[in-house]
Amino acid sequence: MGPGPSDVHPRVLEAVGRPTIGHLDPQFVRLMDEVKTLLQYAFQTKNKMTFPVSAPGSAGMECCFVNLVEPGDTVIVAQNGVFGARMKENVERCGAVAALVEDEWGKPVDPSKIEEALKAHPEAKIVAFVHAETSTGAESDAETIAKLAQQYGCLTIVDAVTSLGGSPLKVDEWGLDAVYSGSQKCLSCLPGISPVTFSERALEVIRNRKTKVQSWFLDIGLLMSYWGGEAKRTYHHTAPVNAMYALHEALLILKEEGVEAAWARHKKWHEKLRLGLEELGLNFVVEEPYRLPQLNAVSLPEGCADAEIRSRLLEEFNLEIGAGLGAMAGKIWRIGLMGYACREENVTFCLESLEGLLSVRVK
Numbered sequence: 001m002g003p004g005p006s007d008v009h010p011r012v013l014e015a016v017g018r019p020t021i022g023h024l025d026p027q028f029v030r031l032m033d034e035v036k037t038l039l040q041y042a043f044q045t046k047n048k049m050t051f052p053v054s055a056p057g058s059a060g061m062e063c064c065f066v067n068l069v070e071p072g073d074t075v076i077v078a079q080n081g082v083f084g085a086r087m088k089e090n091v092e093r094c095g096a097v098a099a100l101v102e103d104e105w106g107k108p109v110d111p112s113k114i115e116e117a118l119k120a121h122p123e124a125k126i127v128a129f130v131h132a133e134t135s136t137g138a139e140s141d142a143e144t145i146a147k148l149a150q151q152y153g154c155l156t157i158v159d160a161v162t163s164l165g166g167s168p169l170k171v172d173e174w175g176l177d178a179v180y181s182g183s184q185k186c187l188s189c190l191p192g193i194s195p196v197t198f199s200e201r202a203l204e205v206i207r208n209r210k211t212k213v214q215s216w217f218l219d220i221g222l223l224m225s226y227w228g229g230e231a232k233r234t235y236h237h238t239a240p241v242n243a244m245y246a247l248h249e250a251l252l253i254l255k256e257e258g259v260e261a262a263w264a265r266h267k268k269w270h271e272k273l274r275l276g277l278e279e280l281g282l283n284f285v286v287e288e289p290y291r292l293p294q295l296n297a298v299s300l301p302e303g304c305a306d307a308e309i310r311s312r313l314l315e316e317f318n319l320e321i322g323a324g325l326g327a328m329a330g331k332i333w334r335i336g337l338m339g340y341a342c343r344e345e346n347v348t349f350c351l352e353s354l355e356g357l358l359s360v361r362v363k
């Protein structure tokens with residue numbers, strides 16, 4: 001019950017162990033097509049360019065930036081936690097200028113600040129932000145930010161690593177342009193795969209690039225020779241075949257449950273966890289309307305022995321919870337309720353395990 005990787009579903013673990021076949025085997029090609037369709041469902045999009053990058057969420061992030069950003073561009077980057085800072089780093093490594101919009105850690109991205117930045121930077125091409133900030137548990141209003149970006153003629157790059165499958169994410173309805181996620185959070189799949197989706201507007205910008213995409217591996221044009229459906233598939237890289245079996249199974253599980261039902265389940269067990277944590281005297285870091293159900297960040301009580309409690313939870317109860325990152329290290333805990341781990345018995349177990357340890361104090 002940390003911030004990810006979450007517990008992998010037993011059906012997914014079973015799928016990984018199936019015999020490995022060639023990455024251009026007709027059966028594998030059929031599975032790839034199904035993965036794309038299932039990912040469109042998970043992302044709630046009809047985008048043709050929806051596929052899994054064969055690498056973790058950070059590669060999905062780079063894939064969006066290196067394809068859309070060219071040297072000299074201006075990108076408005078919202079930063080309200082660890083992962084916004086990585087977006088800024090990506091922009092700068094693409095030779096572009098990042099116009100930072102900062103919000104306090106634990107708060108959502110403020111759309112009015114985004115609008116101010118859009119007015120101050122008429123040359124901006126993209127607005128980049130994190131939908132679900134795993135470092136703090138704050139959810140930002142992706143729909144409002146995307147509408148603002150469109151109003152000012154900008155595309156959006158959206159980090160949905162922690163939101164996909166856990167809380168509402170509607171790529172087409174909200175008009176998001178380049179979105180990346182991860183397999184290891186609310187999909188309860190193996191770590192190491194990054195689903196991405198690109199809108200037609202984003203593809204048009206990529207087609208009209210003046211410069212070559214600097215990453216060979218993440219160049220969308222080249223990747224589509226393998227993942228595209230229309231032309232004959234050609235070798236690009238050796239796909240992680242068994243990891244794709246896993247992703248296929250994880251996405252099937254999500255489809256069987258229904259994505260709306262999965263969002264509702266996360267909310268339901270978050271409510272029970274919230275009540276229990278508050279009864280134990282723990283306060284949430286994020287204000288109510290912006291709390292992610294899948295990432296519950298609570299402040300540590302005064303004098304509480306952070307590292308000792310977490311290691312005793314692990315050793316005595318076999319239960320992992322997350323520490324604070326960056327500026328929040330030593331100040332908060334992050335309790336994940338992601339995918340398969342988001343079940344009533346886990347909520348009860350976590351509360352019971354924590355109860356006996358909360359009185360442990362720094363010596």
Ligand SMILES: Cc1ncc(COP(=O)(O)O)c(C=O)c1O
Binds near residue numbers: 058130132135
């Ligand atoms: C919001 C967010 N973005 C990006 C990443 C990076 O993903 P990965 O660790 O799979 O590379 C993470 C990982 O936890 C994340 O939570």
